[in-house]
Amino acid sequence: MRAVSTRTVLLIGFLVALALAGVVSFYASASPDGLNRVAGELGFSGAQQSSGTSRGPLAGYETVGLGNARLSGGLAGVLGCLVVLGCSSLLLLLRRHAPEPARTGGE
Amino acid sequence: MHVPDGFLDAPTSVATAAAAAAAIGIALRGARRELDDRVAPLAGLVATFVFATQMLNFPVAGGTSGHLMGGALAAVLVGPYTGLLCMTVVLVVQSLLFADGGITALGTNVVLMGIVTVVVGHAVFRGVQLVVPKRLSMVAPAAALGAFVSVVLSSATFVALYALGGVIPIPLDTLLTAMIGVHTLIGLGEAAITFLVVASIVAVRPDLVYGARRVVAVRELETRLVAS
Secondary structure (H helix, E strand, C coil): CCCCCHHHHHHHHHHHHHHHHHCHHHHCCCCCEHHHHHHHHHCCHHHCECCCCCCCCCHHHCCCCCCCHHHHHHHHHHHHHHHHHHHHHHHHHHHHCCCCCCCCCCC | CCCCECCECHHHHHHHHHHHHHHHHHHHHHHHHHCCCCHHHHHHHHHHHHHHHHCCCEEECCCEEECCCCHHHHHHHHCHHHHHHHHHHHHHHHHHHHCCCCCCCHHHHHHHHHHHHHHHHHHHHHHHHHHCCCCHHHHHHHHHHHHHHHHHHHHHHHHHHHHHHECCCCCHHHHHHHHHHHHHHHHHHHHHHHHHHHHHHHHHCHHHCHHHHHHHHHHHHHHHHHHC
16 A cells, blocks of 8 residues: 655645635524523623734634625635644754753752 | 623733743744654645635524634644644634634633643643554544544633633623534534545555654554564
């Protein structure tokens, strides 16, 4: 059996993630999630405060200025994937090449 | 289960932020050991995949939805320390860019959907691995069980935090029953997705899966015995 290369696994995985965030997300359930549902039923949803970032250009997984829901949500999802990939790769790259801490001295 | 701003009072939010910061500090140290040539490339993809999958709310009973949390999945694929870092990146981006989960609640969300799901998911996964045969076919079921338990305990942890600092008084037994009830259903979805993803990667490249290493190592040992 020929082994699938790491590059292929990463590429396919990334394309699947893009497809999920960019296309499939349009068909996701719009019902309140478990916590919001419970908060509504038990009467503490009123305590919710609007987030300070709720007026941002991608707030609520919608791209500001795009009327088409499919495009607006899809673009927000794709941009989110790129930002998460960039941030996590950078963080982990820095971690990977971080110097070993000095072994001297107790912890 | 992104907690918005306002559900928990300031002292509780400060405490969860401190707990989150401490755990991230530990993860930063621990991840250095996990991030070898096999884990490192996969880690960024895992964070991206968790972000994408968290956009996909699936319906559960009675007009309610849920989505993958992904902590158990990340822990099995890239290890618990790296997994927590992946989850933290996802939660920070969601909070700042998408207004999904509050800003003062960011520490709370890292505790609930990062620390609890990663630690519980990893612990259950390792526990199952200890008792079942060391076969590759057992990796995905063990991960799925870890995923299920992690979601249920995450919802129970929310109730514990609400008991400490919930802004609006609610009967806690009612809250616990409601949260565990709905998150048992969401946990089944979490288990199914985790099973599917882990089984897919194990099928093509088991050596890339952190949680499959012990099993792969055992297999190699057996091969050598036969060959000699």
